[in-house]
Each structure stands twice: as structure tokens, then as C-alpha cells.
Amino acid sequence: MIKLPAGNVLGLLARFDSPAALVAAAEKVRDAGYKKFDCHSPFPIHSMDAAMGLKRSPLGWIVGLAAVVGASSGLGLQWFASTVDYPLVISGKPFFSFQAYVPVTFGVGVLLAATTALVGMLALNGLPRPFHPVFYAEQFSKASDDGFFVSIEADDPLFDEERTTQFLISIGGGNVEALCRD
Amino acid sequence: MENEKTAFRPILSGIFGMIAAGAAIVGLLLSGVGYFLDARQFLFSWLTALVYWTTIGLGALFFVMLHHLVGARWSTVLRRMAENLMWGLPVLAVFFLPILFHMPQAYSWSNPEVMAGDHLLTGKSGYLNVPFFTLRLAAYFLVWFVLVSLLNTYSNQQDTNSSASLTKRMRVVSAAGMVLFAVTLSFAAFDWLMSLDAHWYSTIYGVYVFAGSFLALLALMVLIVLQLRSRGILKNVITSEHDHDLGKLLFAFTIFWGYMAFSQYLLIWYGNIPEETVWFLHRWNGTWKTASLVLIFGQFVVPFFVLFPQAVKRMPAVMKAIGLWILLMHWVDIYWLVMPSLHHEVHLSWMDVTTLVGIGGVFLWFFQRGMRSRPLVPINDPTLAGSIRSLS
Numbered sequence: 056m057i058k059l060p061a062g063n064v065l066g067l068l069a070r071f072d073s074p075a076a077l078v079a080a081a082e083k084v085r086d087a088g089y090k091k092f093d094c095h096s097p098f099p100i101h102s103m104d105a106a107m108g109l110k111r112s113p114l115g116w117i118v119g120l121a122a123v124v125g126a127s128s129g130l131g132l133q134w135f136a137s138t139v140d141y142p143l144v145i146s147g148k149p150f151f152s153f154q155a156y157v158p159v160t161f162g163v164g165v166l167l168a169a170t171t172a173l174v175g176m177l178a179l180n181g182l183p184r185p186f187h188p189v190f191y192a193e194q195f196s197k198a199s200d201d202g203f204f205v206s207i208e209a210d211d212p213l214f215d216e217e218r219t220t221q222f223l224i225s226i227g228g229g230n231v232e233a234l235c236r237d
Numbered sequence: 238m239e240n241e242k243t244a245f246r247p248i249l250s251g252i253f254g255m256i257a258a259g260a261a262i263v264g265l266l267l268s269g270v271g272y273f274l275d276a277r278q279f280l281f282s283w284l285t286a287l288v289y290w291t292t293i294g295l296g297a298l299f300f301v302m303l304h305h306l307v308g309a310r311w312s313t314v315l316r317r318m319a320e321n322l323m324w325g326l327p328v329l330a331v332f333f334l335p336i337l338f339h340m341p342q343a344y345s346w347s348n349p350e351v352m353a354g355d356h357l358l359t360g361k362s363g364y365l366n367v368p369f370f371t372l373r374l375a376a377y378f379l380v381w382f383v384l385v386s387l388l389n390t391y392s393n394q395q396d397t398n399s400s401a402s403l404t405k406r407m408r409v410v411s412a413a414g415m416v417l418f419a420v421t422l423s424f425a426a427f428d429w430l431m432s433l434d435a436h437w438y439s440t441i442y443g444v445y446v447f448a449g450s451f452l453a454l455l456a457l458m459v460l461i462v463l464q465l466r467s468r469g470i471l472k473n474v475i476t477s478e479h480d481h482d483l484g485k486l487l488f489a490f491t492i493f494w495g496y497m498a499f500s501q502y503l504l505i506w507y508g509n510i511p512e513e514t515v516w517f518l519h520r521w522n523g524t525w526k527t528a529s530l531v532l533i534f535g536q537f538v539v540p541f542f543v544l545f546p547q548a549v550k551r552m553p554a555v556m557k558a559i560g561l562w563i564l565l566m567h568w569v570d571i572y573w574l575v576m577p578s579l580h581h582e583v584h585l586s587w588m589d590v591t592t593l594v595g596i597g598g599v600f601l602w603f604f605q606r607g608m609r610s611r612p613l614v615p616i617n618d619p620t621l622a623g624s625i626r627s628l629s
Contacts, residue, residue, distance in 0.1 A: 101628050102628055146507075146509060147509075148509075154502070154503055154506050154507075155503075155507065157499065157503065158503070
């Protein structure tokens with residue numbers, strides 16, 4: 056692990072008063088052209104996706120594909136077991152009785168889709184995340200209580216410690232804090 | 238404030254009411270002529286149409302009670318519309334009279350000779366007899382009448398009185414009403430539809446009918462919302478966010494209907510007991526097979542894939558088309574439940590149309606009367622502002 060010298064600024068954190076103020080701030084940060092920024096609030100805020108300019112997640116397509124794969128393998132397994140591998144007459148019905156296969160087909164489809172949704176969500180949003188520059192700020196613990204924060208990371212191309220600080224103050228941010236390694 | 242209130246109470250033209258009244262008069266008169274030409278056909282067409290509109294009214298009652306029970310916010314702007322659709326429900330009780338006067342022609346179990354010669358039916362005679370049938374019918378409508386009147390009365394009071402106690406009262410009524418609703422709707426479905434084929438039984442039947450009824454109600458609401466908006470009414474109140482929510486519910490209940498229909502079928506298919514399978518056999522013979530396929534694809538497969546993409550739920554043109562389609566398919570559904578008891582092959586009659594138009598005219602006349610006599614949204618509901626702003 057590379058040790059960064061103390062005092063190296065990793066980003067900036069600013070506090071806002073309310074969910075509405077946070078949404079308004081997010082819009083301004085988005086419009087200013089910042090890409091590597093995030094909003095932190097104790098609870099989900101409904102219109103935040105659009106305010107931050109987040110694109111629709113590709114997760115839906117991935118989950119949809121997983122559902123199709125799961126359902127077809129569920130159906131395929133039953134078809135293989137009861138017509139090819141071990142044909143057995145059950146209550147006088149045809150070997151391939153698709154009616155009986157629907158619950159399992161549906162079930163396997165849902166199973167694969169749901170696990171893919173969980174794993175895919177974690178993979179796409181980068182969780183669990185043991186480290187983030189905002190953890191250096193003491194006030195950040197309020198983000199799980201009553202604090203609403205915007206953080207802008209230092210590797211954003213537009214980032215400049217002084218100008219970004221001024222910008223955060225100008226959009227109404229309080230307690231603007233540089234995130235430094237101790 | 239005054240301006241806001243008039244925006245919620247636009248002058249609606251009386252044309253819709255006149256069309257509804259005209260449709261009611263012409264439809265009912267022609268159906269009356271049909272009664273003298275072919276009484277049995279009339280009775281079955283009448284029952285199909287009556288159940289069709291009753292289930293839509295029941296769907297509206299469910300919508301309103303669910304809204305109160307869960308303390309919903311997004312649907313506050315739609316609540317009054319569902320309340321107006323409920324008005325017609327108790328009125329439909331009157332239209333059961335022709336059926337009550339001709340029970341033996343519609344329900345074979347009500348013939349004493351049929352009953353006497355049939356061991357299975359004799360065993361059910363404690364439940365399936367005309368006095369008890371009539372009593373139950375009256376009880377269902379009494380329950381619905383009380384629920385519809387209470388909910389509508391409190392809702393009207395709320396327009397002039399912003400006390401929170403009314404919200405609470407409506408919630409209490411809905412809590413008791415929801416239980417009564419489940420029981421009455423299930424037994425009404427058993428009585429009016431399932432007993433047409435009195436040997437046959439299916440315990441999921443009530444839920445199946447409920448699924449179709451709420452689905453049809455949602456489709457009708459989508460149509461009404463879009464129709465109002467295209468005339469500029471409530472266009473900033475009921476937004477595309479609400480369209481999206483309605484679309485999601487429509488999608489969900491399309492799946493729920495398919496789930497119920499398949500659950501009923503799977504168990505009967507699996508068990509393969511003749512007294513259970515006979516009902517599906519009637520519906521898988523000759524032209525009825527075509528009707529069954531139309532139902533499977535029309536009520537489930539097509540709406541499922543049309544409503545699947547997110548963007549579609551915000552496209553008025555597509556939503557209007559699928560709303561109309563689902564309303565048509567709900568009729569096919571009821572027709573498919575009723576008519577195989579009369580015809581061995583699909584046999585459409587002009588009376589199917591006149592009864593549907595006639596009873597529908599009455600039902601919708603009461604709807605438009607509600608729309609014109611009070612604000613289009615519950616103006617004092619504490620959640621109204623949040624509902625208008627709500628995001629899907």
C-alpha cells in the first residue's frame with residue numbers, strides 16, 4: 056500500500072440542512088460539471104437520481120438476462136430428466152408435461168434473477184467498501200443521523216481545492232471540510 | 238386558494254352523461270325485446286354484462302379501501318375517481334331481479350326435478366336453494382351499499398371539513414370493509430358464476446374473479462385519467478408520475494391474474510379427477526378452445542409484454558390502447574366463465590352487446606353524476622399536496 060503524505064487532500068465535504076437543500080445542491084454540482092461526487096443522507100431521497108445526473112443502471116438488463124437463463128435451464132433440466140434421462144409415466148400424463156414444469160421453471164428463474172440482482176448490485180455500486188475519503192471527516196458520522204452531505208473527490212478533473220471549496224460554499228454548503236489523511 | 242379549488246372542480250360538459258343515459262335507455266330497451274325473443278339467451282347475456290360491471294364496481298371499492306388502509310399518498314388524486322366509480326355498484330342490485338325471477342332457466346340446480354335426481358346436488362341443497370341464494374345476494378349488496386355510502390359520505394364531509402378524524406374514520410371503515418369485501422366477493426363469485434355448473438367447485442375461484450375485477454378497474458382508471466388529461470382537466474394534478482404508478486399496478490395485476498388462472502388450472506390438471514376437469518374440458522372443446530386461447534394470450538401474454546418496458550407506462554397512446562384491450566379481455570373472461578353453461582360452441586348474440594351497453598350506461602351515468610357533483614379530487618385531504626407532487 057502506498058502511503059500518502061499527511062495533509063494530502065483526497066476530497067471535500069460540505070454539509071446541507073435538509074433533503075431538499077441536498078437535492079438542490081446535487082443539481083448545482085451536476086451542472087457545474089463534476090463527475091466524481093456523491094451525496095450522503097440518512098435515508099433514500101426520491102428525486103436524487105435525476106438531480107445527480109445518474110444514468111439508468113444496467114442492472115435491469117443483467118437481471119432480465121439472468122431470469123431468462125434461469126427459467127430456460129429450469130425447464131431444460133426437467134425436460135432432460137423426464138424425457139431423456141429417466142422417462143417415467145406419472146399419473147398417465149405425457150413425459151413432457153409442461154404444465155407441471157411451470158412452478159419450477161418460474162422458481163429457478165426467480166432464484167437466479169434475485170441472486171444476480173443482489174450480486175450485480177454489489178458489483179456495480181462497489182459495496183462493501185471498507186475505505187472512502189469521507190471517513191476521515193468526524194462530522195460524517197452525522198450522515199447516518201441527521202446530516203446531508205455532498206462530497207467531491209480530488210481525482211475529479213475539475214477539482215481544485217480552493218475553487219471547489221468556494222463553489223461548495225456558494226451553493227449553500229456549511230462546514231466545508233477538506234478530507235485529509237491524518 | 239379559491240382559484241385552486243375551482244381548478245379541481247372544472248365545468249364538465251353534460252355530454253358524457255347524456256350519452257350514458259341514452260346508452261342505458263337504448264341498451265335496456267333492446268335487451269327487453271331480446272327477453273321476449275329468447276329468454277335464456279337474454280338471461281345469460283344479462284348475467285355476463287351484470288357481472289362485468291359489478292366486478293368493476295367492486296374493483297373501485299377495493300381501490301378506495303386499500304388506499305385508506307395503507308395510508309397511501311400517491312393515489313389521493315385518484316381516490317375521488319374510484320369513489321365515483323363505486324356509486325354505480327349498489328344500484329346494480331336492481332338488475333338481479335330478472336335473474337331472480339327466472340332462476341331455473343339460469344341455474345339448473347334451482348329446478349326441483351334436477352335437484353331430486355342428482356345425488357351430488359342434493360348434498361349441496363342446504364346451500365344451493367333459491368331462498369338462501371336470494372338472501373345472500375341481498376346481503377352482499379347490503380354490505381357493498383353500506384361501505385360505498387359510508388366511504389363516499391365521509392369523503393364528501395372531508396371536502397368542507399379538514400379534521401383529521403375523517404381520515405381515521407375512513408380507515409376504520411376500510412379495515413372492517415376489507416374483510417367483508419373478501420368474503421362477499423368470493424361468495425358472490427361462487428353463487429353467480431361457479432354455481433352455473435353446480436357439480437364443479439374450485440376454492441381459488443373467488444380470488445380469480447377478484448384479480449380480473451381489479452385489473453379491469455385499473456384499466457378503466459387509466460382510460461379516464463388519460464381522457465381527462467387530453468381535455469386539459471387535472472393535467473397538473475394527475476401527472477405522468479401517476480400514470481407510471483397505475484401502469485405498474487396494471488402490470489402487477491396482469492401477472493396476478495395469470496398466476497391465479499394458472500394456479501386454478503394446475504391443481505385441477507394435476508389431480509385429474511373427472512368432476513373437476515369437466516369444467517376445463519367444456520372450455521377446451523371446439524370453438525371454446527379458441528376462446529380459452531384468446532383469454533390466455535389476450536388477458537396475460539399480450540398485456541405482460543406490452544406493459545413490460547418502463548417507458549411504455551408513460552406513453553399515453555399505448556396505455557390507452559392497452560387499457561381498452563384489458564377492458565375487452567375482462568369481458569371475454571366473464572363470458573368464458575358464464576357462457577359455456579348455455580352454448581356448447583361460442584355463440585355471440587346481439588344481446589351480449591345490448592345488455593353490456595345498457596347496464597354499463599347506468600353504471601357510468603352514476604359515475605359521471607359523481608364527477609360533476611363534487612370536486613374531482615378530495616380537496617381537503619391532508620395528503621393531497623404530497624400526492625400531486627409524488628414521484629413514481
